Amino acid sequence: MKHLIVKVIAILLLIFFIGWEAPKESLEEMGIPSSISLDIEKKGKDEVTYEVIYNAYNYEEEKKITSSTIVAEERTVSQGRSERQLKSNKKFLIGLEKVIVFSEEYAQFGMKTAINVLFGNPSINDTAFLIVCKGQTRAIIEHTIPGYPSSADYMEGMIREAKDFNFFTDNYKLIDIFVRMDSEGRSITLPYIELKNENEGLKITGIALFNKDKMVGMLPLKDAKILNLLSAGSGKGLITIQESPNIYVDYYAKAKRKVSCKKESNKYIFNIDIDLKGDIISNEYNKNLQKDVKVKEDLEKNLAAKIEEMCKEVLKVMQNQYKCDFLELGRVAAAKYGRDTGTDWNEVVANSIIKVKVKAKIDKQGRGDY
Amino acid sequence: MTPNQVTKLLIANIINVGILRLPNDMTSFTRQDAWISIILGGIYPFYIVLAALYLAKKHPKENILTLSKRYMGSILGTVVNLMFLLNFVFYITSACAGIGNFLRTYVISYMSSFRFLLAFVPLAAYTAHKGLKLLGRLSEITFYCIFFIGMIPILALAKGSYLNVMPVGGSGLLNILKGVRNSLYAYSGIEVILLIYPRINNVYMLKPAALKACIYTCLGYTWINFVTVYYLSTNIIKKTMWATLYTIEALRLPIINNFRFVVMFLWTAVTLISTAISYYSFELIISDAFKEFQRKKIYIFSIPLIILLPFLYGNEVKSRNIISIIAPISVVFNFIYVTVIALFARIRRDED
Numbered sequence: 001m002k003h004l005i006v007k008v009i010a011i012l013l014l015i016f017f018i019g020w021e022a023p024k025e026s027l028e029e030m031g032i033p034s035s036i037s038l039d040i041e042k043k044g045k046d047e048v049t050y051e052v053i054y055n056a057y058n059y060e061e062e063k064k065i066t067s068s069t070i071v072a073e074e075r076t077v078s079q080g081r082s083e084r085q086l087k088s089n090k091k092f093l094i095g096l097e098k099v100i101v102f103s104e105e106y107a108q109f110g111m112k113t114a115i116n117v118l119f120g121n122p123s124i125n126d127t128a129f130l131i132v133c134k135g136q137t138r139a140i141i142e143h144t145i146p147g148y149p150s151s152a153d154y155m156e157g158m159i160r161e162a163k164d165f166n167f168f169t170d171n172y173k174l175i176d177i178f179v180r181m182d183s184e185g186r187s188i189t190l191p192y193i194e195l196k197n198e199n200e201g202l203k204i205t206g207i208a209l210f211n212k213d214k215m216v217g218m219l220p221l222k223d224a225k226i227l228n229l230l231s232a233g234s235g236k237g238l239i240t241i242q243e244s245p246n247i248y249v250d251y252y253a254k255a256k257r258k259v260s261c262k263k264e265s266n267k268y269i270f271n272i273d274i275d276l277k278g279d280i281i282s283n284e285y286n287k288n289l290q291k292d293v294k295v296k297e298d299l300e301k302n303l304a305a306k307i308e309e310m311c312k313e314v315l316k317v318m319q320n321q322y323k324c325d326f327l328e329l330g331r332v333a334a335a336k337y338g339r340d341t342g343t344d345w346n347e348v349v350a351n352s353i354i355k356v357k358v359k360a361k362i363d364k365q366g367r368g369d370y
Numbered sequence: 371m372t373p374n375q376v377t378k379l380l381i382a383n384i385i386n387v388g389i390l391r392l393p394n395d396m397t398s399f400t401r402q403d404a405w406i407s408i409i410l411g412g413i414y415p416f417y418i419v420l421a422a423l424y425l426a427k428k429h430p431k432e433n434i435l436t437l438s439k440r441y442m443g444s445i446l447g448t449v450v451n452l453m454f455l456l457n458f459v460f461y462i463t464s465a466c467a468g469i470g471n472f473l474r475t476y477v478i479s480y481m482s483s484f485r486f487l488l489a490f491v492p493l494a495a496y497t498a499h500k501g502l503k504l505l506g507r508l509s510e511i512t513f514y515c516i517f518f519i520g521m522i523p524i525l526a527l528a529k530g531s532y533l534n535v536m537p538v539g540g541s542g543l544l545n546i547l548k549g550v551r552n553s554l555y556a557y558s559g560i561e562v563i564l565l566i567y568p569r570i571n572n573v574y575m576l577k578p579a580a581l582k583a584c585i586y587t588c589l590g591y592t593w594i595n596f597v598t599v600y601y602l603s604t605n606i607i608k609k610t611m612w613a614t615l616y617t618i619e620a621l622r623l624p625i626i627n628n629f630r631f632v633v634m635f636l637w638t639a640v641t642l643i644s645t646a647i648s649y650y651s652f653e654l655i656i657s658d659a660f661k662e663f664q665r666k667k668i669y670i671f672s673i674p675l676i677i678l679l680p681f682l683y684g685n686e687v688k689s690r691n692i693i694s695i696i697a698p699i700s701v702v703f704n705f706i707y708v709t710v711i712a713l714f715a716r717i718r719r720d721e722d
Contacts, residue, residue, distance in 0.1 A: 014489055014493075017485070017488070017489060119609065122475055122476045123476075126619065175616075175619075178606060179601075179602055179603060179606050182605050182606065182609070183603045183605045183606060184603075184605055186603075331531075331533050332533060334533075335532075335533040335534075335536035335537060336536065336537060337537070338537055338540045339401070339402070339537075339540065339604075340401065340541075
């Protein structure tokens, strides 16, 4: 009995001893950021000022949550913290941020500085979404949406659900950026959000294209959709084949990508096979589609040919205009012909032959055709 | 000890906090083929185990300390045994420094290193003081912890890509062999079998028990390394400090929003048991060399030393640097020590 008491006291002392300096703030006293965002201002040739924008929740009475924004301007990203604390009355607790927004200007400057800070911090939320926005980041973060504590909560949903249409992938999380940015033969694309005016609200208007950590361009939604379709891990999307306002067909499909690579006399040849499987959402094309198997097969071929054409156009833009490998084809080649050889896969892909083969398969056709 | 406990005890002593940085150590030379190096590196534990089995066959009741004193004379034998002791001091302190640095980065950043060690080391000493039987039982529990955590990266298979581990053999034979040298250190800790084999209750079961431990560890290491490269790719492993942790974080449970803390709790326990086993071996060698010391006193007087030594390792980068210098010496010494004793046992067989 005596031994037991001694042991219990020893353990209690130990716990007290370990927990002595542990932080003890309550939730209301903590500043929990909903987003951490960055903007940049170029002053002269060699001088840049980062604008780090922290949007944190305020827990008010009656379960009401609002948010407030603090902007810190400093020479480096992490210096923003010291400036932030001069303006804030709370201790910050990171790890629950929903999105990380970069302005277009900063993305073009190169997001390496921010990614490095985020990578080094063990308590950062690795599943927060990365977004590139047009114009000033501050305007987007401070934009209020009724029913939401902050615009960050709204944007998180936008990005998460985007993959149901337009073939957006699921690869915009921070951890996906970590594994892509410096990996051989890999590349980053991020959703591009615009706030046109206060009434119209936020909208994803395309994807931002990156070469390593620098944004090289923005693809508007029409082309972005096809580039997403060609990327690995793409979601679902709706494709319309239209001949005239009254003759068209809508095809809602999921894509599966297979890439193979060959090397012929120093020239790489990439074969991209895309298997589409999906439903006909509306058919104003041929009324016999539900009855006649031959019509269905014809339509499948027609769809495949049309989509193939669209793909080829986007590939032309990628190879000639941007000269970058946004489809991670270099990765496939590196896995076959050896990595760490110093090859610039962007250059290789830009000068290679890329063949696309699309197979479209119609699965369901709805409950009827009116 | 039952044979099952021997297997688990050996595994628990080899696998500790080092597995969290295993891919970092391995991929520097061998890149995507590190897992081949790890399989080849399994030769070291097999060698130690085979030597232990040979000694156990010849002298089932005496461990390597007694044998070395008998063959090399009591003075030289004791000196060599004390050099062998330094191994275990190295294992204890490097594990303490490793887990301290790791936890202080991820969870307890508010805590000083000294305060952490002041809590951790006496706990390890207390566990070791309870004796081999308890350590054996704890190791069995630890094994399930290791197994559970080791299986989590299966989920990472869905997110990574086989393209990251291709082309197999692409880093060249020379680099793979260089990597083998690195992987040998990961297996250190197996030497404890040389001390405890007289304590197993069924000598005939020692062989399967020890060999099982080798195979399980080898498979475990290979798996962890393979899956980390598969998930992160070698370019990213270079940038991390503890690469294995990323594969474990592939698991996202709806209720436990950060699984990292569960893993860290379990992994601290695993390292604690591993340290306790090394501590027990440490005590075993000292009490063998200096018969007059009481067991309890050895523990009490060694605690301040063990708390202070990890400070010499400094922060994680410095500590890895120091470990990479000491580890080869330790491996080479163990290799020679075991070989010499085994040779003596063969030559002087007529004595018994």
